[in-house]
Each structure stands twice: as C-alpha cells, then as structure tokens.
Amino acid sequence: MQYQTVIGLEVHIEPNTKSKMFCGCSQDHFGKKPNTNTCPICLGLPGALPVANKEAINKTIKLGLALGSKISEYSNFYRKHYFYPDLPKGFQTSQKDSPFCIGGELMGFKINHIHLEEDAGKLIHSQGKSLVDFNRSGCALIELVTEPVFHSVADVLKFTKELQLVAKYLDISNADMEKGTMRLEANISLAREIPNAKFQMPNYKVELKNINSFRFLEKAIEAEIRRQELELSEGRTPIQETRGYDENTKKTFSQRTKEDSHDYRYFIEPDLPGLVLENSKFEIRNSKITELPEQKRKKFAEQYKLPKDYIEILASDLGRANYFETAAKLSPDLSKTIANAMINKNLDKEYPEPEEFIKKIRELEDKSYESEQSTQNAIKTVLSENPEIITSYRSGKTQVIGFLIGQVQKQLQGQGNPKLIMEILAKELQK
Amino acid sequence: MNNIPLTIKETQDGLKSKKFNAVELVDSYLAQIKKYNNEYNIFLTVTEEEAYKKAREIDRKGSYATPLAGVVTAFKDIFLTKSVRTTAGSKILENYVPQYSATTVKKIEEAGGIMIGKLNCDAFAHGASGENSDYGPTLNPWNKEYVTGGSSSGSAGAVSANMSLVALGSDTGGSTRQPAGFCDLVGLKPTYGSISRYGVIAMSSSLDTVGTLTHTVDDMEIMYDVLKGEDGLDGTVKNSKAQIIKKSKFKIGIAKEYFIDGLDAEVEKTILEVKKTYEKIGVEVVEISLPHTKYMVPVYYIVMTAEVSSNLGRFDGIRYGFDRSKFGEEAKRRIMLGSYVLSAGYYDAYYEKAMRVRTKIINDFNDAFKTVDAIISPISPTPPFKIGENTNDPLKMYLEDVYTTTANLVGIPSLAIPSSFSKFGLPIGFQLMGPRFSEHQLFELAKKYHKEIDFKPRVAI
Numbered sequence: 101m102q103y104q105t106v107i108g109l110e111v112h113i114e115p116n117t118k119s120k121m122f123c124g125c126s127q128d129h130f131g132k133k134p135n136t137n138t139c140p141i142c143l144g145l146p147g148a149l150p151v152a153n154k155e156a157i158n159k160t161i162k163l164g165l166a167l168g169s170k171i172s173e174y175s176n177f178y179r180k181h182y183f184y185p186d187l188p189k190g191f192q193t194s195q196k197d198s199p200f201c202i203g204g205e206l207m208g209f210k211i212n213h214i215h216l217e218e219d220a221g222k223l224i225h226s227q228g229k230s231l232v233d234f235n236r237s238g239c240a241l242i243e244l245v246t247e248p249v250f251h252s253v254a255d256v257l258k259f260t261k262e263l264q265l266v267a268k269y270l271d272i273s274n275a276d277m278e279k280g281t282m283r284l285e286a287n288i289s290l291a292r293e294i295p296n297a298k299f300q301m302p303n304y305k306v307e308l309k310n311i312n313s314f315r316f317l318e319k320a321i322e323a324e325i326r327r328q329e330l331e332l333s334e335g336r337t338p339i340q341e342t343r344g345y346d347e348n349t350k351k352t353f354s355q356r357t358k359e360d361s362h363d364y365r366y367f368i369e370p371d372l373p374g375l376v377l378e379n380s381k382f383e384i385r386n387s388k389i390t391e392l393p394e395q396k397r398k399k400f401a402e403q404y405k406l407p408k409d410y411i412e413i414l415a416s417d418l419g420r421a422n423y424f425e426t427a428a429k430l431s432p433d434l435s436k437t438i439a440n441a442m443i444n445k446n447l448d449k450e451y452p453e454p455e456e457f458i459k460k461i462r463e464l465e466d467k468s469y470e471s472e473q474s475t476q477n478a479i480k481t482v483l484s485e486n487p488e489i490i491t492s493y494r495s496g497k498t499q500v501i502g503f504l505i506g507q508v509q510k511q512l513q514g515q516g517n518p519k520l521i522m523e524i525l526a527k528e529l530q531k
Numbered sequence: 532m533n534n535i536p537l538t539i540k541e542t543q544d545g546l547k548s549k550k551f552n553a554v555e556l557v558d559s560y561l562a563q564i565k566k567y568n569n570e571y572n573i574f575l576t577v578t579e580e581e582a583y584k585k586a587r588e589i590d591r592k593g594s595y596a597t598p599l600a601g602v603v604t605a606f607k608d609i610f611l612t613k614s615v616r617t618t619a620g621s622k623i624l625e626n627y628v629p630q631y632s633a634t635t636v637k638k639i640e641e642a643g644g645i646m647i648g649k650l651n652c653d654a655f656a657h658g659a660s661g662e663n664s665d666y667g668p669t670l671n672p673w674n675k676e677y678v679t680g681g682s683s684s685g686s687a688g689a690v691s692a693n694m695s696l697v698a699l700g701s702d703t704g705g706s707t708r709q710p711a712g713f714c715d716l717v718g719l720k721p722t723y724g725s726i727s728r729y730g731v732i733a734m735s736s737s738l739d740t741v742g743t744l745t746h747t748v749d750d751m752e753i754m755y756d757v758l759k760g761e762d763g764l765d766g767t768v769k770n771s772k773a774q775i776i777k778k779s780k781f782k783i784g785i786a787k788e789y790f791i792d793g794l795d796a797e798v799e800k801t802i803l804e805v806k807k808t809y810e811k812i813g814v815e816v817v818e819i820s821l822p823h824t825k826y827m828v829p830v831y832y833i834v835m836t837a838e839v840s841s842n843l844g845r846f847d848g849i850r851y852g853f854d855r856s857k858f859g860e861e862a863k864r865r866i867m868l869g870s871y872v873l874s875a876g877y878y879d880a881y882y883e884k885a886m887r888v889r890t891k892i893i894n895d896f897n898d899a900f901k902t903v904d905a906i907i908s909p910i911s912p913t914p915p916f917k918i919g920e921n922t923n924d925p926l927k928m929y930l931e932d933v934y935t936t937t938a939n940l941v942g943i944p945s946l947a948i949p950s951s952f953s954k955f956g957l958p959i960g961f962q963l964m965g966p967r968f969s970e971h972q973l974f975e976l977a978k979k980y981h982k983e984i985d986f987k988p989r990v991a992i
Contacts (some may be wrong), residue, residue, distance in 0.1 A: 140631050144845050146619070147611045147633060147730040151766045179841055181873075190844020232849075365873035367837060367882060370737035372766055 102293040103332065105325055106302060107256055107286050108248035111263060112241055113273045114219070114281040115159040121218040121240040122150030122193065130279055134233035142238030144188030149371050152177070156240035157200065157375070159272045160216045163242065164201025166270055166392055167211055172198045174376055177369040182362045185232050186221035193218050196366050200377070206266065209259050210247040217241050242272070248287065248301070253321050257314060260284060265393045268418050277313050284311040286321055290328045307342045308352065320345035324352045396421055404428055404435040413443050420448060427454040433518065437461055469517035478511035479524050493529055501525060535559050535693055537746045537988040539602055539753050542696060546595040553586035553601045553645065560603050560647055564694045567992060571670045573688040575608050576616050576649040585645045598757055600643030605695035607686050608649040609656055609732040610636050619732045620664040621654035622857040623846050633730025634762045635699060635741050642757045647695050650685030655843065656701055656734045657861045658682045659709060659931040662922055665859055670918070671713060672991035673957055677915040680710035683742060687714035690744050693990040697754060700742040703734045704831055705910070705935025707742025708947035708962055712910035715949045715958035715989060717751050717977070719743045721759070722967045723942035725771060729764035735838035738939040746988035748977040751946070755970055771968040781976060783809055784819035784903035793930060795913040801951050801959045802909055805980065812983050814976070819903060821895045826888050828929060831936035833872050833885035840869025864925065889940050896941045900966045905976055908934050910962045914953040938964050946973040948980060
C-alpha cells in the first residue's frame with residue numbers, strides 16, 4: 101500500500117512589539133529574572149482588565165496583507181478556557197470566528213487564517229518542585245494556520261524557512277526557533293493512495309507539538325510518518341492525539357489523547373470592544389510594506405543578473421541583502437564582483453560601510469587586472485583582425501564598440517580592466 | 532460635633548466654616564460604626580488608621596476645595612484597595628491583600644474622599660439579599676429582621692446607618708439599586724462604559740458597573756462627575772460626548788409589561804403615585820411596550836452565569852491561598868450553570884440564543900427612547916423581605932432581579948430613587964432608566980420629583 105503524507109501547520113510567531121498583548125509590560129521576556137516582567141494584568145489578578153495592543157494588531161495585519169489574506173472588517177477577541185498553572189486567568193485571550201486575517205498563501209501553500217492571541221507563562225520543573233514564571237504571560241503571539249497542503253517534510257521546511265524570512269523582512273519578528281519566537285505544531289496524517297481513485301483526506305490526524313528547531317522538525321515529522329506507516333500497514337488507524345518527540349529514542353510519544361481533549365467554552369471577550377478594521381486604510385499602508393524575499397530575489401536576478409545560488413544566500417539574510425543593494429547601487433558595473441566578495445570572502449563583515457567595501461574591491465580589482473601594456477597589445481591585435489568593424493564604427497555605428505571590448509577581454513582571458521580598455525579603444529578609434 | 536451632616540454640601544460647608552474638621556467627622560462615623568457594626572454586620576474591615584491619616588492631611592491643607600474633600604466613603608469589598616484586605620465577601624479571599632487600588636478608589640482619594648472601610652456583600656456579588664456573604668448577612672438598619680437587599684448589602688447598610696456619607700457598590704443585575712431601594716437611598720447604575728471597572732473584582736464583565744449610593748440626588752451627581760471617564764485601563768470606557776441639554780418638557784414611559792402577577796400591591800401603588808406626582812408637575816407620562824420583558828431574567832441568568840464561570844476560573848487554588856472548596860453554594864451553582872451554557876453542544880441553544888435575545892431587548896429600548904426621555908419602573912417586585920424568607924428558593928430569589936437586570940443587559944443608566952415606606956415601615960423606591968449617557972437627565976428628573984414630595988435625607992439609626 102502506498103501512502104501520501106498530509107500535513108497542516110500551526111505556526112506561532114512572537115511579534116517584536118514594544119509591550120505585551122494587553123498590558124504595558126515588555127514583550128521582550130528572554131533571559132529575564134523570573135517574575136520581574138509582570139503586572140496585575142498579565143498576572144491575571146482580580147479586577148485587572150486588558151487593553152489591546154495596537155502595534156501587535158498592525159503587525160498581524162501586515163503579515164496577512166503580505167501573504168494575500170483577506171482582512172476581516174470586524175474582528176473580536178475570544179476567551180478560550182482551560183486550566184493550567186501557567187495560565188493565570190483560567191482562560192487565554194485569543195480569537196476564533198472573525199480572526200484578523202483569512203486565507204492567503206506563501207510559495208503556493210494555502211493559509212487558512214492568521215490570528216492574534218496572548219502567550220502563557222512558563223513552568224519550570226526542578227528538584228521535585230514546579231515553579232511558574234509569568235514573564236512571558238500575556239505576550240503577544242501571532243498564530244498562522246495553514247490548510248493541510250504539505251505532502252513532504254521538504255515542503256514543510258521550505259514553507260517555514262520562507263515564513264521566517266518574511267517575518268524578518270516585514271520587521272514583525274526575528275522568528276528565532278531557538279529563542280522560541282517561532283514555534284511549530286504539525287498535524288500529520290497519511291492518506292492511502294489508490295490508483296485512479298479520487299484523493300481522500302484521512303479520517304484522523306495526529307498533532308505533533310513543541311518543535312523548536314528546523315533540525316528537530318525534520319526528524320520529528322519523519323519519525324511520526326514512519327510510525328503511522330507501520331500502524332496503517334498493520335491494519336490500524338492511528339488514534340487522534342497529541343504527540344511529542346523524544347530526541348534520545350528518535351521516536352514520538354503520546355502526550356494527550358482525544359478523550360481528554362478540552363471543551364474550551366469559547367465566548368467573545370466582553371472586556372475588549374470589537375474592532376472595526378477599515379480595509380482600505382490597511383491596503384494603503386500595504387503599498388508601503390517593505391519588500392518580500394521573493395521580490396528581492398527577482399530583483400537580484402533581473403537587475404543585477406546574479407547567479408541563483410548567490411541570490412539564495414544573499415536573500416536569506418535581510419541585512420546582507422540590503423548591504424549588497426547599497427553597494428551595488430554605488431557601482432552598478434561591479435554587482436557580480438560585490439556578491440562574490442561578500443559570499444566567498446565575507447568582505448562585508450570587514451567593512452561595515454558599503455563605501456569602504458567598494459573602495460577595497462576597486463583596489464583588489466586593479467591588482468588583478470592585466471597591465472596597461474598587455475591591454476594595449478591585445479587591443480592592437482583585435483583592431484588589426486577586425487578592420488570592417490572599425491569602418492562601421494567610423495560610419496556612425498558606435499554600438500559595435502561592445503563587440504570590440506568583448507574581443508579584447510577574450511584576448512586577456514577576462515582579466516582586462518573595463519575602464520582602461522574603454523579609454524584606449526576610444527583613443528585608437530579616434531585616430 | 533452634634534449631628535453628622537447628610538449631604539456633601541453640608542459636610543463641606545461645615546468644614547469650610549470650621550464648624551467641625553475632618554478628624555472630628557471621622558470620629559463621629561467611627562463612633563457610629565463602633566456602636567452598631569457588631570449588630571448589623573455592615574463593615575468587614577474598618578480602616579481607622581488610614582481614615583485619620585487622610586483626615587489630618589485634609590485638615591492641614593484646610594482649603595477643602597476638591598470636590599469630595601472630607602467626604603467619608605466606604606467601599607464594597609470587591610473594590611481592590613492597595614494594602615487593605617479585599618475579600619469579595621468570600622472565604623476564598625479571606626486573607627487577600629491587593630497590590631493595587633481600583634481606578635474609582637484612586638479617583639475618590641484624589642478628589643479628597645476619606646476611606647473608612649470595606650463593606651460586606653454577597654460573596655463575589657452573587658445575590659439579591661446579602662445573605663450569600665461568607666461573613667453572614669447584613670441587617671437592614673430600618674428593621675433588623677429584614678434584609679438590606681444585595682449584593683451591595685453593606686454599602687446600603689453603611690449609608691443608611693450613618694456609618695459613611697456615601698458608599699460604592701457594584702451593579703451587575705440590580706446589586707446597587709435594589710439595596711438602595713430597600714434602605715431609602717439614591718442608587719445609581721451608570722451607563723456601561725462610563726465608569727472604569729479596573730480594579731473591581733469581576734462578576735459578569737459585560738454587565739458589571741460601578742454603583743454609587745448616596746442620600747441625595749445632588750450628591751449622586753457630584754459622585755458621578757468624579758467617577759466617570761476614561762482611565763486607559765478599561766477598554767470599554769468612553770468619555771461621553773453627549774451635551775447636557777436642559778429640557779423644559781419631559782416625557783416618561785411606563786411599560787405595560789411591568790405590571791405582572793408577582794408585583795406587590797404596595798410597590799404598584801408607589802409606582803402609580805410617582806406617575807401622578809410627575810403628571811402634577813407637568814411631565815407627560817405615557818404607556819409604552821417592552822415586548823421582550825418576560826425574557827429578561829432567563830437571558831440575564833444565562834449571560835451572567837457564563838461570564839461568572841469564566842471570571843471565577845482564576846481562583847483555582849494555586850495563587851490565592853484557599854482552594855475551590857471554599858466557594859459558597861451560590862458561586863458553585865453559577866459556575867456549574869455557566870459552564871453548562873457555554874459547553875460544546877449547548878452553546879447554541881443557550882448562550883448564543885441568549886445573546887440574540889439580548890439584542891432584541893436592546894432594540895426594544897432603542898425604540899422606546901425614540902418617544903420617551905426616561906422609563907419608570909419598580910426596582911424590586913416586593914418591599915424588603917425578612918432574613919431567611921427566600922434562601923431556600925433560589926429561583927424565587929432570582930425573580931427579585933426581574934426589573935433591575937434590564938438596565939444591565941441594555942447597558943443604559945438607571946437611577947434608584949427613594950420614595951415612600953411600606954405599612955411595615957420599610958422603604959420603597961422606584962427607578963428611572965434613560966438612554967446611554969443620560970445620567971444628568973435622570974438626575975434632573977429625580978430632583979424634580981424630590982422637590983415636589985419635599986424629600987429630606989434620613990438615616991435609620
């Protein structure tokens with residue numbers, strides 16, 4: 101029996117806002133002393149009330165617009181109830197119906213919706229005790245839910261890496277999996293491939309939780325696919341449950357089955373007034389959205405004629421991509437050399453200022469060019485071999501000079517200084 | 532000093548003319564508290580030291596210029612008061628000392644008010660009699676065999692027993708107006724979104740409002756002006772942009788649906804007398820229809836319990852000292868009801884449907900306010916009842932809320948106005964409801980009424 105893998109993703113991204121989702125505490129909780137980044141609101145103290153963070157809403161909508169989502173005209177927050185020691189109010193403020201962004205796609209992978217919610221605190225288990233750190237409690241968290249459109253681990257990796265890049269390009273988040281500012285959950289199931297029959301979605305799914313690195317992601321999904329294949333091949337349907345991945349055993353393990361799944365008792369959060377979002381206003385703002393990675397790649401290919409592998413390396417790092425562009429604008433004739441110096445020699449790391457970098461490149465270039473004498477010799481050879489070109493140049497067809505330059509470079513095996521060749525050629529042709 | 536003044540104006544006139552000072556005022560209120568509090572069970576915490584400190588500070592300044600300078604105030608024990616124990620009338624929070632104060636507590640302190648203590652109430656504000664307090668019921672100062680009403684039982688008790696000039700309560704389904712009516716006081720349930728709820732322990736977030744209890748309508752107006760307005764901490768609060776229009780001619784409606792079977796004859800008589808009084812002074816009174824009135828209590832008990840079950844979830848035994856076994860019977864009843872109406876499979880039939888009926892109820896009132904400026908209504912279907920009379924019948928107790936839940940479901944202001952006394956000498960009032968942010972119009976209508984009947988503020992003991 102053949103199986104087709106079906107995967108849907110839930111990606112959590114912590115936006116780089118100034119403050120948490122509903123209070124004034126810092127959104128940046130990383131590495132702080134436990135319970136120092138809290139207030140009555142994110143501690144869920146009696147009487148405290150939430151006020152929605154506009155910056156977080158704007159960043160969520162920015163992501164949606166970049167991915168072609170439809171922005172809800174009217175949006176609400178909901179209370180999602182469950183008990184856990186790191187959830188101080190007994191409910192998480194999230195969204196359900198009318199999330200901020202509906203639909204959209206990235207690299208052809210369809211997105212179901214993007215919503216905004218608050219994060220929970222963190223449990224620390226040590227020496228037989230469980231401690232709660234609320235520094236992260238109430239932090240803004242963007243959740244992107246895809247359709248079940250992935251059929252391989254490679255697809256999942258491609259999508260998540262691109263999403264990470266989009267988040268960086270839009271200045272929404274550094275989307276760092278190690279720091280937990282990007283977290284993944286994958287819903288995995290296998291469909292039977294029956295020849296000539298219509299594809300049917302499997303009737304179960306297994307949720308794989310807490311994936312915190314790309315390496316982990318690959319291994320965990322692969323392990324889960326192997327497990328499900330085995331189950332199915334032995335005639336069992338995998339049970340619907342939540343599983344985790346154990347790096348030591350290289351296997352996934354059951355965390356929670358459907359029987360103890362939650363009834364979240366959702367209802368609209370009465371403490372936060374509904375939000376009317378004027379679509380037109382956001383579309384105008386969208387026109388000012390910074391470039392996406394895909395646009396950058398296109399530009400590097402068309403405008404700067406960079407080779408594919410160079411484009412991938414540069415575009416995957418927004419800082420370097422922008423550095424390249426600044427430098428290439430300073431001397432457009434050197435774009436390939438600039439990319440080469442950055443990628444193969446890491447010269448950009450030595451020269452934080454693109455101007456200095458260009459100066460250095462020019463120096464290097466001069467050293468590696470053929471000498472003036474050999475350039476002159478090569479030109480002489482080319483001119484003597486192409487008298488008809490000289491005639492047509494002199495009759496006004498000045499564009500033929502390009503052909504001559506090419507021939508000279510050929511003679512010099514590409515080591516000629518273009519500026520020098522141009523100068524000497526022009527002089528010779530004037531004669 | 533001989534007699535404690537019963538209005539803010541008299542208090543401040545006395546302070547300014549040096550008839551007495553703030554410290555002497557505090558002496559007098561504390562004397563009254565010491566004399567009667569054990570018997571009537573009104574205060575859960577008396578903040579004697581803080582009150583004297585604030586009084587001395589005000590006396591030292593000596594100008595008494597702020598709007599509430601020298602006004603002794605007590606707070607229902609669901610208002611968080613920094614460093615002062617706040618129990619919500621529940622044993623769960625018996626030792627809970629908040630790290631911050633409610634916006635309204637701060638506003639009163641900044642306006643020169645003197646906090647004298649924290650008041651008994653039904654636990655987590657669940658109740659219409661004060662009998663659900665884990666600290667025992669408050670007795671009605673007008674007759675201690677009777678309830679004060681609830682859930683702001685101590686708030687009504689304190690003002691009518693002259694233990695505080697004014698008091699704050701909360702009003703989620705009548706919890707300020709009903710005790711005000713049972714104790715001969717003015718009680719305001721303001722427009723939802725006019726006064727910040729920040730720092731008030733939540734009962735039902737879409738219905739909760741900060742209530743105020745005073746002896747006179749003039750005092751209520753001063754209090755409302757101090758308390759209202761955005762604080763940046765309650766996202767539902769908006770500053771009213773409505774102009775205060777001085778009207779010369781008013782039209783009031785009485786809903787025919789309000790004259791139901793359970794309406795006590797004496798209460799009905801009061802309403803008809805109020806109608807006559809208004810007509811006498813040139814206010815037109817017309818019959819109107821509010822067709823969805825019969826759904827008021829069921830809709831209220833679905834929406835309210837749903838939100839209660841959510842808001843009480845945080846008292847899970849991990850952070851506030853005591854575990855869930857300390858919840859009283861009424862809280863448990865509401866948590867179970869609320870969890871049920873929100874649960875998968877029942878949500879559509881109960882919560883969702885209730886929310887849709889709520890919209891219809893709101894439409895009823897929007898329609899009514901196209902023709903009338905305000906609506907007269909009983910507060911409670913009966914005069915005050917005896918302690919223990921309704922405790923074995925929770926449904927009967929819920930029907931106490933039939934006239935008051937309206938204003939909360941619709942989000943409009945309602946003012947409880949003292950009027951007459953029953954044959955047993957117990958107070959009977961009525962309420963005036965108006966459109967959103969029409970508080971000042973309600974104050975004007977109430978003042979007209981009190982002027983006509985020559986109302987004088989009075990204390991029970």
